[in-house]
Amino acid sequence: MYYLFEELFFPPVSEADEEGILAIGGDLNPERLKLAYKSGIFPWFNEGEPILWWAPDPRMVLFLDELIVSKSMRNILNRNQFKVTFNQSFKEVISNCQKIKRDGQNGTWISNEMIDAYCKLNEEGIAKSVEVWQDEVLVGGLYGIDLDHVFCGESMFSKVSNASKVAFIALVEYLKKENYKLLDCQVYNPHLESLGCREIDRKEFMFILESKK
Structure with a gap:
């Protein structure tokens, strides 16, 4: 495992261990984060612990044409009970992702330091959000890093049933329209699999x- 200091550097992703951990340490400054995502690396660690940088193999992704929208979900979308916006309330979205309770988790990996770092990336137009509203109240959303041809999803939240799915589907529809190649979902979970995501080799x-749009 590599230990990072002030130098703006990451080792090749092939150096990651079996868990997918590539490096430890460093910081969350915007330049390091941009280099990480462009290099297939992302930070994931618990608050109060050193920063861990990941490049897992396999990688969970969605090929955009493989999105699964169930019949019941289509019915929900057709009712127009939600309004979707893009990149209108980034800080509110990431803050909700931090606060939302998740099954099997006692805390959150989204620290205040991470919120500050990704808000800076949002100001640069690199970190973006999708918001889902119901009666003018934010009830769901997601955020991630936009690399122009790949969108790296980071986290999503839902305060009412299906709100995060609405955000996810809206994002995929946008990415398809703009000819993106992939939605990166990082690591496996069954919820993502139900939406059509699957694991592929890191290579x-x-x-x-590394290919262009």
């Missing part, structure tokens, strides 16, 4: 990431 992921 395949890196090939797509």
Whole structure:
């Protein structure tokens, strides 16, 4: 495992251990974060612990044409009970992702330091959000890093049933329209699998990431 200091550097993703951890340490300044995502790396760690940088193999992704929208979900979308916006309330979205309770988790990996870092990236137009509203109240959303041809999803939240799915589907529809190649979902979970995401080899992921739009 590599230990990072002030130098703006990451080792090749092939150096990651079996868990997918590539490096430890460093900081969350915007330049390091931008280099990380462009290199197929992302931070994921608990508050109060050193920063861990990940490049897992396999990688959970969504090929945009493989999105699964259930019949019941289509019915919900057709009712127009939600309004979707893009990149209108980034800080509110990431703050809700931090606060939302999740099954099997006692805390959150989204620290205040991380919120500050990603808000700076949002100001640069790199970190973006999708918001879902119901009666003018923010009830769901997601955020991630936009690399122009790959969108790296980071976290999503839902305060009412299906709100995060609405955000996810809206994001995929936008990415398809803009000819993105992939939605990066990082690591496996069954909820993502139900939406059509699947695991691919890290080499395949890196090939797509390093190709141009």
